[in-house]
Amino acid sequence: MTPTLYGIPNCDTVKKARTWLEGRGRGLRLPRLQEGRDRPRVAGTVVRRAWVGDGAEPAGTTFRKLPEADRADLDQDRAIALMLAQPSMIKRPVLDLGDRRIVGFKPEIYEAAFATA
Numbered sequence: 001m002t003p004t005l006y007g008i009p010n011c012d013t014v015k016k017a018r019t020w021l022e023g024r025g026r027g028l029r030l031p032r033l034q035e036g037r038d039r040p041r042v043a044g045t046v047v048r049r050a051w052v053g054d055g056a057e058p059a060g061t062t063f064r065k066l067p068e069a070d071r072a073d074l075d076q077d078r079a080i081a082l083m084l085a086q087p088s089m090i091k092r093p094v095l096d097l098g099d100r101r102i103v104g105f106k107p108e109i110y111e112a113a114f115a116t117a
Contacts, residue, residue, distance in 0.1 A: 004029040007093035014093045017105040026114070062088045 005021065005028050007014030021028050063071065063082070070082065083090045095102040095110070102113060 001098040002027050002029055003098075004031065004096040005093050006031060006090075006096065008088065011092055013105050017093045017095065017110070020105070020107055020110060024114070060089060060091075062086050 003021065003026060005014070005017060007017070007030070009015075009030070018028070018030065063086075066082070074082075091103050093105055095105075095113075097113060100113075102109060
């Protein structure tokens with residue numbers, strides 16, 4: 001399976017992940033997260049990961065600019081709805097390897113993921 005890297009093309013972290021993958025000869029698909037029909041699944045992945053404590057909850061400038069009422073008392077459903085309305089709140093990139101997804105980019109995590117692939 002060709003990995004899919006979900007993100008926003010001008011995001012620095014997405015660029016780093018893409019460079020890492022391409023530098024190791026990994027082919028990849030790079031759909032635009034803002035336009036993708038996969039956005040609900042990606043947002044759901046990020047939110048579910050946040051609720052297991054890995055820090056993938058909505059964050060960043062877009063999230064901080066929301067009214068306090070929108071940010072308060074988030075549950076999974078509300079967080080997904082916020083991310084679908086504002087895709088720039090989705091922690092990125094999300095690397096879909098078919099059997100698992102990695103949220104964010106850390107070279108050592110990518111290295112371990114491909115070592116077992």
